[in-house]
Amino acid sequence: MTKVPTNLNNWISRRLEELAERQLDPVEVAVLDSGIDATHPDMSGRVTAAYHVELSEDEPRIVQSGRLGNADLFGHGTAVTSIITRLAPNSRIVDIRVLGDDAFGSATALLTGLQYAIERKSRVINLSLAAKAEYAPHLWKLSETAYRQNQIIVAAKRNMPLTDQGYPAEFSSCISVDREKFPIPYRLRFRPGQTIEYSAHGEDVVVAAAGGGYTTKTGTSFATPTVSAFCALLVGAHPDLRPFEIKTILKAFSE
Amino acid sequence: MAEPTPLSRYLAILPQTPEERILRLLVQLGMDITHADEGSLLVLDQPSRELVFAMTIGSRESDGTLTGQRIPLGKGITGLAAATGEVQIGAPTFKDIRQRETLGDGPSAVLAAPMLVDDTLIGVITAVSFQPDFRFGAREADLYAGFAAIAGLVVQQRWRLNLQGDSSERPDSNAPTEKERLERSILESIHRIFRMKPERLSEVARLLETVEKLAGSTLG
Numbered sequence A: 001m002t003k004v005p006t007n008l009n010n011w012i013s014r015r016l017e018e019l020a021e022r023q024l025d026p027v028e029v030a031v032l033d034s035g036i037d038a039t040h041p042d043m044s045g046r047v048t049a050a051y052h053v054e055l056s057e058d059e060p061r062i063v064q065s066g067r068l069g070n071a072d073l074f075g076h077g078t079a080v081t082s083i084i085t086r087l088a089p090n091s092r093i094v095d096i097r098v099l100g101d102d103a104f105g106s107a108t109a110l111l112t113g114l115q116y117a118i119e120r121k122s123r124v125i126n127l128s129l130a131a132k133a134e135y136a137p138h139l140w141k142l143s144e145t146a147y148r149q150n151q152i153i154v155a156a157k158r159n160m161p162l163t164d165q166g167y168p169a170e171f172s173s174c175i176s177v178d179r180e181k182f183p184i185p186y187r188l189r190f191r192p193g194q195t196i197e198y199s200a201h202g203e204d205v206v207v208a209a210a211g212g213g214y215t216t217k218t219g220t221s222f223a224t225p226t227v228s229a230f231c232a233l234l235v236g237a238h239p240d241l242r243p244f245e246i247k248t249i250l251k252a253f254s255e
Numbered sequence B: 001m002a003e004p005t006p007l008s009r010y011l012a013i014l015p016q017t018p019e020e021r022i023l024r025l026l027v028q029l030g031m032d033i034t035h036a037d038e039g040s041l042l043v044l045d046q047p048s049r050e051l052v053f054a055m056t057i058g059s060r061e062s063d064g065t066l067t068g069q070r071i072p073l074g075k076g077i078t079g080l081a082a083a084t085g086e087v088q089i090g091a092p093t094f095k096d097i098r099q100r101e102t103l104g105d106g107p108s109a110v111l112a113a114p115m116l117v118d119d120t121l122i123g124v125i126t127a128v129s130f131q132p133d134f135r136f137g138a139r140e141a142d143l144y145a146g147f148a149a150i151a152g153l154v155v156q157q158r159w160r161l162n163l164q165g166d167s168s169e170r171p172d173s174n175a176p177t178e179k180e181r182l183e184r185s186i187l188e189s190i191h192r193i194f195r196m197k198p199e200r201l202s203e204v205a206r207l208l209e210t211v212e213k214l215a216g217s218t219l220g
Helices: A008-021 A076-087 A107-119 A133-148 A220-237 A243-253 B006-011 B018-034 B060-066 B076-084 B138-164 B178-196 B198-219
Strands: A027-033 A047-055 A060-064 A091-097 A124-127 A152-156 A175-180 A188-190 A198-201 A205-208 A214-217 B038-045 B050-057 B070-072 B088-090 B109-117 B120-129
Touching: A008 A220, A008 A243, A027 A076, A027 A107, A027 A220, A047 A107, A060 A107, A076 A091, A076 A205, A076 A220, A091 A107, A091 A220, A107 A124, A107 A133, A124 A220, A133 A152, A152 A220, A175 A220, A175 A243, A188 A220, A188 A243, A198 A220, A205 A220, A220 A243, B006 B038, B006 B050, B006 B120, B018 B038, B018 B050, B018 B120, B018 B138, B050 B076, B050 B120, B070 B076, B076 B088, B076 B109, B076 B120, B109 B138, B120 B138
Parallel strands: A027 A091, A027 A124, A047 A091, A124 A152, A152 A175, A175 A198
Antiparallel strands: A047 A060, A188 A198, A205 A214, B038 B050, B038 B120, B050 B070, B088 B109, B109 B120
16 A cells, blocks of 8 residues: 655645556547647647637538648647646547637637537647637537546636636536645645635646747646646546546545 | 828727817726736728727827737737737746746737627727736736727717718728618628528528518619
């Protein structure tokens, strides 16, 4: 039996790091964001496919990108993804661009992208963005479907929680994430009794920049991929884990 | 007749009005509290999908050259804040992960917070620092988000007052009217049903026909 030392936080961080060092099953993580610069060294070979949402007058549709290049219009998706690839070496990324171009911040694009990630059974879905409250019913249905299909949606709390904390982050079928400053990334805090259940490292996070190089980012968007990475590690080690079991393990790993 | 300013044209806020002064004050306060060198307010020109500089504070030179300038909605930190509806913090890009040698020029730090009215984007307020190694943090982001929220509320209140009073008070504005907002909301609902529940469309069509017939006498 593993002996639990007195400094529990360090012990937990070390267990997660050990998991990251092990040869785990690959886990598909769908990143719904502004696209990814697949040419960045941090993404090397890790982005397996790229899609974007096209909003025509008839119906929004998912289109596969011809080749894996720099598809990131804002640098947001690349930054988010670099956190996942760094913390979870077993993650295989599917880039689903729902921000930018004609899909500019549209909830329809987000819904279409999420529906596609659910259809392709991506095991972990990272949503470092939120939709308006009026789309909550649609997002709720999709989140429930994902939960029943054993998929884990990790969703960011709104940075500006004026009317709500953000959708789908408010749903219990998702794992919701706020930001906090931790000295190391392999840390997590459980927030008992709160709508947003966890907080992860999301301040001054060093991330990959689209087009090359590195920058720092702050916000719930950059705390969320830390939790997605933990989920990818846990699913990689124990592929049969159900979402509620993942939540329980994350809680056990939390401060 | 005076030339319309970006604020009057896109947000129906006339020069020298209390609302214009409050918006200026909010940007100034935001700048002071976050120790920024410059602060700007950009308004959304929906048809061209561009953000237009409406005011810049902190540098007379920038105010003169930037006001009226346009930036595409889909680019940079300002565009990202607009697209996500979330406050965004920008820092320089470094060549390597140890962050020593920077790539490219530009400010040391940028903060952009979206101005929203009923969750609809109307503009963005920004703060910029040129001091080496300066960074905006989570606290500054939260504060600026708050100022942007108040700025959105100021604009919303002005619109409500305009609607209650003489509608001709509203200058040449691209901001949506209540009628336009309602129309868009109905169209969006139908679009959502089309996408999420296409099998219910015939039912919706029948319902709309009935409504149209009922309204027929008053529609003439």
